Amino acid sequence: MKSFSKVHRLLATCSASTFLILIALTIGCANSSLATRQQQPNPATRERSSPQTNVASNPARCQTEQLSVRKVSGDAGVGNVAIIYAFTNNGSSPCNLYGYPGFALLNSKNQPLKGVRVIRSQGTYFLTKQSPQKVTLAPGGQASFEIAYNHTRDVGQSCPTSVKVQITPPNAYHHFTLPEKINACTGQVRVTPVQAGIIQ
Structure with missing residues (x-):
């Protein structure tokens, strides 16, 4: 019976460790995906970075x-x-x-x-x-x-x-x-x- 209890406790400990490892891996993957998405350039930002086109096509009011x-x-x-x-x-x-x-x-x-x-x-x-x-x-x-x-x-x-x-x-x-x-x-x-x- 004592041997059975030890085995049961060992399995419970292993299951908890495995569960924690799975959570850590999931969070790590999610953060990696988020970082990848954040690094992608925003099309709107690319458009705003070229003001010369807007100035050329729509000059300012004459002073x-x-x-x-x-x-x-x-x-x-x-x-x-x-x-x-x-x-x-x-x-x-x-x-x-x-x-x-x-x-x-x-x-x-x-x-x-x-x-x-x-x-x-x-x-x-x-x-x-x-x-x-x-x-x-x-x-x-x-x-x-x-x-x-x-x-x-x-x-x-x-x-x-x-x-x-x-x-x-x-x-x-x-x-x-x-x-x-x-x-x-x-x-x-x-x-x-x-x-x-x-x-x-």
Whole structure:
């Protein structure tokens, strides 16, 4: 009987040891599998590690500091006057312009001219209607817009007359100031959205 008890205890001890060994092996395999899975690269991480592609396909918004603006030409007919201005990208990388530039008439003290309202317009007397569209400017590239107004005055009428104009690129905060005499006798100046190239 004593021999049988010893054998029983020995078998119980061996079974417990074997069970512990099996648990250890199972945990070790699971950890090894987890480590293998963690070492595999994440496709999303690979995509984010290549920002140059995104920058090239979707340039940033043009900042005032990387642009310049100039008066390109003017036209007149039936009391209407139009002036075309152009932005130039002086930076080393492409940038985007979209929508309407800011435009204001200024007096000799650089204050907004009273009695004049600037209106966003897709077209003018001189220019066919065109919806706003994104314009990508390569380095040295240009985009233009037109302002139009009527300078026909009634007898004895005194028209609001600017000394300068203030131009702000679309969706920007800083502006340019250029000398410009505009007699907006009807009290309205129309501004069109920017277009690629120079408006003809």
